[in-house]
Amino acid sequence: MIIDRNIAIMYQKSQIKPGAIIGVAGVEGWETFxxxxxxxxxxxxGFTVVDQAIFYAQGPGEILLNDSAMERARKLGFNLYQAAxxxxxxxxxxxxxGQCPNCHQNLFIIKNGKVECALCQTKAEVEKANGTIKLSFNPENLKENRWSDKALQENLFSAVLSSGPRFLEEKAQIEKRAQKYLVLK
Structure with missing residues:
Protein backbone atom coordinates (compact mmCIF):
# COMPACT_ATOMS: atom_id res chain seq x y z
CA MET A 1 0.00 0.00 0.00
CA ILE A 2 2.83 2.43 0.73
CA ILE A 3 4.16 1.83 -2.79
CA ASP A 4 0.84 2.98 -4.31
CA ARG A 5 0.89 6.07 -2.11
CA ASN A 6 4.47 6.83 -3.15
CA ILE A 7 3.46 6.50 -6.79
CA ALA A 8 0.61 8.96 -6.28
CA ILE A 9 2.97 11.47 -4.69
CA MET A 10 5.78 11.17 -7.21
CA TYR A 11 3.72 10.69 -10.37
CA GLN A 12 4.26 14.23 -11.65
CA LYS A 13 7.98 13.96 -10.97
CA SER A 14 8.61 10.59 -12.58
CA GLN A 15 12.23 9.45 -12.36
CA ILE A 16 13.73 12.92 -12.00
CA LYS A 17 16.31 12.05 -9.35
CA PRO A 18 19.28 9.73 -9.73
CA GLY A 19 19.73 7.25 -6.91
CA ALA A 20 22.10 4.51 -5.87
CA ILE A 21 21.46 1.53 -3.62
CA ILE A 22 23.76 -0.02 -1.05
CA GLY A 23 22.48 -3.24 0.45
CA VAL A 24 24.12 -4.95 3.40
CA ALA A 25 23.96 -8.60 4.38
CA GLY A 26 25.80 -10.47 7.07
CA VAL A 27 26.18 -13.70 5.15
CA GLU A 28 26.07 -14.50 1.44
CA GLY A 29 22.85 -16.27 0.53
CA TRP A 30 20.69 -14.30 2.98
CA GLU A 31 20.35 -11.24 0.75
CA THR A 32 18.02 -12.51 -1.98
CA PHE A 33 15.42 -9.77 -1.56
CA GLY A 46 10.68 8.60 -8.31
CA PHE A 47 14.37 7.77 -8.45
CA THR A 48 16.22 6.40 -11.44
CA VAL A 49 18.60 3.81 -10.05
CA VAL A 50 22.00 4.41 -11.64
CA ASP A 51 23.99 1.92 -9.56
CA GLN A 52 23.54 -0.67 -6.84
CA ALA A 53 25.69 -3.04 -4.83
CA ILE A 54 25.38 -5.55 -2.02
CA PHE A 55 28.10 -5.80 0.62
CA TYR A 56 28.69 -8.56 3.16
CA ALA A 57 29.94 -7.91 6.66
CA GLN A 58 28.77 -9.48 9.89
CA GLY A 59 30.10 -7.15 12.58
CA PRO A 60 30.02 -3.36 13.10
CA GLY A 61 32.59 -1.62 10.90
CA GLU A 62 33.85 -4.93 9.51
CA ILE A 63 33.17 -3.79 5.95
CA LEU A 64 36.03 -1.28 6.29
CA LEU A 65 38.45 -4.22 6.24
CA ASN A 66 37.25 -5.34 2.79
CA ASP A 67 39.27 -3.30 0.28
CA SER A 68 37.31 -4.47 -2.78
CA ALA A 69 34.00 -3.55 -1.11
CA MET A 70 35.35 -0.12 -0.20
CA GLU A 71 36.53 0.42 -3.78
CA ARG A 72 33.11 -0.65 -5.11
CA ALA A 73 31.38 1.75 -2.67
CA ARG A 74 33.65 4.55 -3.88
CA LYS A 75 32.78 3.70 -7.49
CA LEU A 76 29.06 3.64 -6.63
CA GLY A 77 29.32 7.12 -5.10
CA PHE A 78 31.23 8.37 -8.13
CA ASN A 79 28.59 6.91 -10.47
CA LEU A 80 25.86 8.70 -8.52
CA TYR A 81 27.82 11.96 -8.72
CA GLN A 82 28.31 11.47 -12.48
CA ALA A 83 24.57 10.96 -13.02
CA ALA A 84 23.63 13.94 -10.84
CA GLY A 98 21.63 -7.69 -13.58
CA GLN A 99 19.46 -10.00 -15.62
CA CYS A 100 16.68 -7.43 -16.23
CA PRO A 101 17.72 -4.69 -18.66
CA ASN A 102 15.28 -2.20 -17.07
CA CYS A 103 15.71 -2.49 -13.30
CA HIS A 104 18.86 -4.65 -13.25
CA GLN A 105 17.44 -7.18 -10.80
CA ASN A 106 17.59 -10.98 -10.99
CA LEU A 107 14.10 -11.70 -9.67
CA PHE A 108 11.72 -13.23 -12.24
CA ILE A 109 8.33 -14.90 -12.03
CA ILE A 110 6.20 -17.04 -14.29
CA LYS A 111 2.82 -15.38 -14.79
CA ASN A 112 0.18 -16.81 -17.10
CA GLY A 113 2.82 -19.02 -18.71
CA LYS A 114 5.12 -16.08 -19.46
CA VAL A 115 8.31 -14.95 -17.73
CA GLU A 116 8.55 -11.40 -16.41
CA CYS A 117 10.66 -9.40 -14.00
CA ALA A 118 8.94 -9.45 -10.62
CA LEU A 119 9.97 -5.86 -9.96
CA CYS A 120 9.24 -3.99 -13.19
CA GLN A 121 7.20 -6.50 -15.23
CA THR A 122 9.58 -6.43 -18.20
CA LYS A 123 8.70 -9.46 -20.35
CA ALA A 124 11.36 -12.04 -21.15
CA GLU A 125 11.70 -15.14 -23.31
CA VAL A 126 13.45 -18.23 -21.95
CA GLU A 127 16.17 -19.76 -24.10
CA LYS A 128 17.97 -22.98 -23.30
CA ALA A 129 21.37 -23.73 -24.82
CA ASN A 130 24.16 -26.07 -23.77
CA GLY A 131 22.36 -26.99 -20.56
CA THR A 132 21.97 -23.40 -19.36
CA ILE A 133 18.96 -21.14 -19.24
CA LYS A 134 19.16 -17.60 -20.56
CA LEU A 135 16.58 -14.83 -20.70
CA SER A 136 16.25 -12.70 -23.81
CA PHE A 137 14.40 -9.42 -24.11
CA ASN A 138 12.63 -7.93 -27.10
CA PRO A 139 13.74 -4.28 -27.37
CA GLU A 140 10.13 -3.30 -28.18
CA ASN A 141 9.01 -4.66 -24.79
CA LEU A 142 11.56 -2.68 -22.79
CA LYS A 143 9.40 0.45 -22.86
CA GLU A 144 6.42 -1.45 -21.45
CA ASN A 145 7.18 -1.86 -17.76
CA ARG A 146 5.64 -1.03 -14.40
CA TRP A 147 7.72 2.16 -14.00
CA SER A 148 7.01 3.69 -17.42
CA ASP A 149 5.10 6.97 -17.37
CA LYS A 150 2.18 5.26 -19.11
CA ALA A 151 1.95 2.46 -16.52
CA LEU A 152 2.30 4.86 -13.59
CA GLN A 153 -0.44 7.08 -14.97
CA GLU A 154 -2.74 4.11 -15.54
CA ASN A 155 -2.16 2.79 -12.01
CA LEU A 156 -2.66 6.19 -10.43
CA PHE A 157 -5.91 7.01 -12.20
CA SER A 158 -7.50 3.57 -12.54
CA ALA A 159 -6.51 2.09 -9.18
CA VAL A 160 -5.25 4.55 -6.59
CA LEU A 161 -7.39 7.66 -7.12
CA SER A 162 -10.56 5.72 -7.91
CA SER A 163 -10.29 3.80 -4.64
CA GLY A 164 -11.14 6.89 -2.53
CA PRO A 165 -14.75 7.38 -3.66
CA ARG A 166 -15.30 3.60 -3.68
CA PHE A 167 -14.06 3.37 -0.09
CA LEU A 168 -16.43 6.12 1.02
CA GLU A 169 -19.34 4.23 -0.58
CA GLU A 170 -18.34 0.95 1.09
CA LYS A 171 -17.13 2.37 4.42
CA ALA A 172 -20.20 1.44 6.49
CA GLN A 173 -20.23 -2.11 5.12
CA ILE A 174 -16.48 -2.49 5.74
CA GLU A 175 -16.80 -1.25 9.33
CA LYS A 176 -19.70 -3.64 9.96
CA ARG A 177 -17.77 -6.65 8.66
CA ALA A 178 -14.62 -5.61 10.51
CA GLN A 179 -16.41 -5.87 13.87
CA LYS A 180 -16.27 -9.67 13.90
CA TYR A 181 -12.47 -9.55 13.46
CA LEU A 182 -11.73 -6.96 16.13
CA VAL A 183 -10.20 -8.47 19.25
CA LEU A 184 -10.59 -5.38 21.40
CA LYS A 185 -14.13 -4.06 21.57
Whole structure:
Protein backbone atom coordinates (compact mmCIF):
# COMPACT_ATOMS: atom_id res chain seq x y z
CA MET A 1 0.00 0.00 0.00
CA ILE A 2 2.83 2.43 0.73
CA ILE A 3 4.16 1.83 -2.79
CA ASP A 4 0.84 2.98 -4.31
CA ARG A 5 0.89 6.07 -2.11
CA ASN A 6 4.47 6.83 -3.15
CA ILE A 7 3.46 6.50 -6.79
CA ALA A 8 0.61 8.96 -6.28
CA ILE A 9 2.97 11.47 -4.69
CA MET A 10 5.78 11.17 -7.21
CA TYR A 11 3.72 10.69 -10.37
CA GLN A 12 4.26 14.23 -11.65
CA LYS A 13 7.98 13.96 -10.97
CA SER A 14 8.61 10.59 -12.58
CA GLN A 15 12.23 9.45 -12.36
CA ILE A 16 13.73 12.92 -12.00
CA LYS A 17 16.31 12.05 -9.35
CA PRO A 18 19.28 9.73 -9.73
CA GLY A 19 19.73 7.25 -6.91
CA ALA A 20 22.10 4.51 -5.87
CA ILE A 21 21.46 1.53 -3.62
CA ILE A 22 23.76 -0.02 -1.05
CA GLY A 23 22.48 -3.24 0.45
CA VAL A 24 24.12 -4.95 3.40
CA ALA A 25 23.96 -8.60 4.38
CA GLY A 26 25.80 -10.47 7.07
CA VAL A 27 26.18 -13.70 5.15
CA GLU A 28 26.07 -14.50 1.44
CA GLY A 29 22.85 -16.27 0.53
CA TRP A 30 20.69 -14.30 2.98
CA GLU A 31 20.35 -11.24 0.75
CA THR A 32 18.02 -12.51 -1.98
CA PHE A 33 15.42 -9.77 -1.56
CA UNK A 34 17.65 -6.97 -0.27
CA UNK A 35 18.41 -5.20 -3.56
CA UNK A 36 14.96 -5.82 -5.10
CA UNK A 37 13.17 -4.34 -2.07
CA UNK A 38 15.47 -1.32 -1.92
CA UNK A 39 15.11 -0.91 -5.68
CA UNK A 40 11.31 -1.07 -5.38
CA UNK A 41 11.35 1.70 -2.80
CA UNK A 42 13.64 3.86 -4.94
CA UNK A 43 11.62 3.37 -8.13
CA UNK A 44 8.29 4.03 -6.41
CA UNK A 45 9.76 7.20 -4.90
CA GLY A 46 10.68 8.60 -8.31
CA PHE A 47 14.37 7.77 -8.45
CA THR A 48 16.22 6.40 -11.44
CA VAL A 49 18.60 3.81 -10.05
CA VAL A 50 22.00 4.41 -11.64
CA ASP A 51 23.99 1.92 -9.56
CA GLN A 52 23.54 -0.67 -6.84
CA ALA A 53 25.69 -3.04 -4.83
CA ILE A 54 25.38 -5.55 -2.02
CA PHE A 55 28.10 -5.80 0.62
CA TYR A 56 28.69 -8.56 3.16
CA ALA A 57 29.94 -7.91 6.66
CA GLN A 58 28.77 -9.48 9.89
CA GLY A 59 30.10 -7.15 12.58
CA PRO A 60 30.02 -3.36 13.10
CA GLY A 61 32.59 -1.62 10.90
CA GLU A 62 33.85 -4.93 9.51
CA ILE A 63 33.17 -3.79 5.95
CA LEU A 64 36.03 -1.28 6.29
CA LEU A 65 38.45 -4.22 6.24
CA ASN A 66 37.25 -5.34 2.79
CA ASP A 67 39.27 -3.30 0.28
CA SER A 68 37.31 -4.47 -2.78
CA ALA A 69 34.00 -3.55 -1.11
CA MET A 70 35.35 -0.12 -0.20
CA GLU A 71 36.53 0.42 -3.78
CA ARG A 72 33.11 -0.65 -5.11
CA ALA A 73 31.38 1.75 -2.67
CA ARG A 74 33.65 4.55 -3.88
CA LYS A 75 32.78 3.70 -7.49
CA LEU A 76 29.06 3.64 -6.63
CA GLY A 77 29.32 7.12 -5.10
CA PHE A 78 31.23 8.37 -8.13
CA ASN A 79 28.59 6.91 -10.47
CA LEU A 80 25.86 8.70 -8.52
CA TYR A 81 27.82 11.96 -8.72
CA GLN A 82 28.31 11.47 -12.48
CA ALA A 83 24.57 10.96 -13.02
CA ALA A 84 23.63 13.94 -10.84
CA UNK A 85 25.97 16.10 -12.92
CA UNK A 86 24.06 15.38 -16.17
CA UNK A 87 20.56 16.12 -17.44
CA UNK A 88 18.23 13.23 -16.62
CA UNK A 89 17.77 12.14 -20.24
CA UNK A 90 21.50 11.28 -20.27
CA UNK A 91 21.39 9.04 -17.20
CA UNK A 92 22.16 5.44 -17.78
CA UNK A 93 22.72 2.51 -15.52
CA UNK A 94 26.38 2.53 -14.50
CA UNK A 95 26.53 -0.42 -12.12
CA UNK A 96 27.07 -4.11 -12.59
CA UNK A 97 24.41 -5.53 -14.90
CA GLY A 98 21.63 -7.69 -13.58
CA GLN A 99 19.46 -10.00 -15.62
CA CYS A 100 16.68 -7.43 -16.23
CA PRO A 101 17.72 -4.69 -18.66
CA ASN A 102 15.28 -2.20 -17.07
CA CYS A 103 15.71 -2.49 -13.30
CA HIS A 104 18.86 -4.65 -13.25
CA GLN A 105 17.44 -7.18 -10.80
CA ASN A 106 17.59 -10.98 -10.99
CA LEU A 107 14.10 -11.70 -9.67
CA PHE A 108 11.72 -13.23 -12.24
CA ILE A 109 8.33 -14.90 -12.03
CA ILE A 110 6.20 -17.04 -14.29
CA LYS A 111 2.82 -15.38 -14.79
CA ASN A 112 0.18 -16.81 -17.10
CA GLY A 113 2.82 -19.02 -18.71
CA LYS A 114 5.12 -16.08 -19.46
CA VAL A 115 8.31 -14.95 -17.73
CA GLU A 116 8.55 -11.40 -16.41
CA CYS A 117 10.66 -9.40 -14.00
CA ALA A 118 8.94 -9.45 -10.62
CA LEU A 119 9.97 -5.86 -9.96
CA CYS A 120 9.24 -3.99 -13.19
CA GLN A 121 7.20 -6.50 -15.23
CA THR A 122 9.58 -6.43 -18.20
CA LYS A 123 8.70 -9.46 -20.35
CA ALA A 124 11.36 -12.04 -21.15
CA GLU A 125 11.70 -15.14 -23.31
CA VAL A 126 13.45 -18.23 -21.95
CA GLU A 127 16.17 -19.76 -24.10
CA LYS A 128 17.97 -22.98 -23.30
CA ALA A 129 21.37 -23.73 -24.82
CA ASN A 130 24.16 -26.07 -23.77
CA GLY A 131 22.36 -26.99 -20.56
CA THR A 132 21.97 -23.40 -19.36
CA ILE A 133 18.96 -21.14 -19.24
CA LYS A 134 19.16 -17.60 -20.56
CA LEU A 135 16.58 -14.83 -20.70
CA SER A 136 16.25 -12.70 -23.81
CA PHE A 137 14.40 -9.42 -24.11
CA ASN A 138 12.63 -7.93 -27.10
CA PRO A 139 13.74 -4.28 -27.37
CA GLU A 140 10.13 -3.30 -28.18
CA ASN A 141 9.01 -4.66 -24.79
CA LEU A 142 11.56 -2.68 -22.79
CA LYS A 143 9.40 0.45 -22.86
CA GLU A 144 6.42 -1.45 -21.45
CA ASN A 145 7.18 -1.86 -17.76
CA ARG A 146 5.64 -1.03 -14.40
CA TRP A 147 7.72 2.16 -14.00
CA SER A 148 7.01 3.69 -17.42
CA ASP A 149 5.10 6.97 -17.37
CA LYS A 150 2.18 5.26 -19.11
CA ALA A 151 1.95 2.46 -16.52
CA LEU A 152 2.30 4.86 -13.59
CA GLN A 153 -0.44 7.08 -14.97
CA GLU A 154 -2.74 4.11 -15.54
CA ASN A 155 -2.16 2.79 -12.01
CA LEU A 156 -2.66 6.19 -10.43
CA PHE A 157 -5.91 7.01 -12.20
CA SER A 158 -7.50 3.57 -12.54
CA ALA A 159 -6.51 2.09 -9.18
CA VAL A 160 -5.25 4.55 -6.59
CA LEU A 161 -7.39 7.66 -7.12
CA SER A 162 -10.56 5.72 -7.91
CA SER A 163 -10.29 3.80 -4.64
CA GLY A 164 -11.14 6.89 -2.53
CA PRO A 165 -14.75 7.38 -3.66
CA ARG A 166 -15.30 3.60 -3.68
CA PHE A 167 -14.06 3.37 -0.09
CA LEU A 168 -16.43 6.12 1.02
CA GLU A 169 -19.34 4.23 -0.58
CA GLU A 170 -18.34 0.95 1.09
CA LYS A 171 -17.13 2.37 4.42
CA ALA A 172 -20.20 1.44 6.49
CA GLN A 173 -20.23 -2.11 5.12
CA ILE A 174 -16.48 -2.49 5.74
CA GLU A 175 -16.80 -1.25 9.33
CA LYS A 176 -19.70 -3.64 9.96
CA ARG A 177 -17.77 -6.65 8.66
CA ALA A 178 -14.62 -5.61 10.51
CA GLN A 179 -16.41 -5.87 13.87
CA LYS A 180 -16.27 -9.67 13.90
CA TYR A 181 -12.47 -9.55 13.46
CA LEU A 182 -11.73 -6.96 16.13
CA VAL A 183 -10.20 -8.47 19.25
CA LEU A 184 -10.59 -5.38 21.40
CA LYS A 185 -14.13 -4.06 21.57
Missing amino acids: TLPMLNLFMLSS SKPNEKWGYLGEP
